[in-house]
Amino acid sequence: LHFCYEAGPTGYGLCRQLVELGHRCDVVAPSLIPKRPGERVKTNRRDAVTLARLLRAGELTGIWVPDAVHEAVRDLVRVRSSASEDLRKKRQQLLSFLLRHGRVFSGRKNWGPAHARWLAAQKFDHPAQQIVFQDQVDVITDAQNRLERLDA
Structure with missing residues (x-):
């Protein structure tokens, strides 16, 4: 499995846990997520679907995740x-x-x-x-x- 999530106030603990379990995980800066014009409504479901599609298409760039x-x-x-x-x-x-x-x-x-x-x-x-x-x-x-x- 390959996971990704937006960088935010929750930090990098989730990413480190997933990597320890043997999964790939990218943390993506919100400013680097491509957005379509007029797409202003944010919901968790819509954001998750968008991230999954962009990850599958290889259009997301992960940021460096610092160690503990x-x-x-x-x-x-x-x-x-x-x-x-x-x-x-x-x-x-x-x-x-x-x-x-x-x-x-x-x-x-x-x-x-x-x-x-x-x-x-x-x-x-x-x-x-x-x-x-x-x-x-x-x-x-x-x-x-x-x-x-x-x-x-």
């Missing part, structure tokens, strides 16, 4: 990238909050030791603002710790 190790490393890279982006956004939110309240660091660069000392010295008159400030600082600390754990 490659997929695990890919997942790690993605989560590390996401953590880095999250830290960047949290830092930007804190800087925007400080700017809205007229607080601008006059040192050379943000997020260095001098900036950390400056942040630690910030005090707000209104308790709600102090809570928001401290929460944002704590969130940044957590995000930095997360990134360090992923880099370890």
Whole structure:
């Protein structure tokens, strides 16, 4: 038997299982599946029939299926990238909050030791603002710790 399915959020586990059982399996990128003009209605049955016909005709091109190790490393890279982006956004939110309240660091660069000392010295008159400030600082600390754990 020769199987194929569209690449998607379910990953490559099914393909690896089928190959282990001795079957051929192709994972096909949805963007590489030929479509007729006007064919917009998608149903599982219609898609399965279309894939079977195209596979039999040899008109499908499979994509590279990573082994479990490659997929695990890919997942790690993605989560590390996401953590880095999250830290960047949290830092930007804190800087925007400080700017809205007229607080601008006059040192050379943000997020260095001098900036950390400056942040630690910030005090707000209104308790709600102090809570928001401290929460944002704590969130940044957590995000930095997360990134360090992923880099370890």
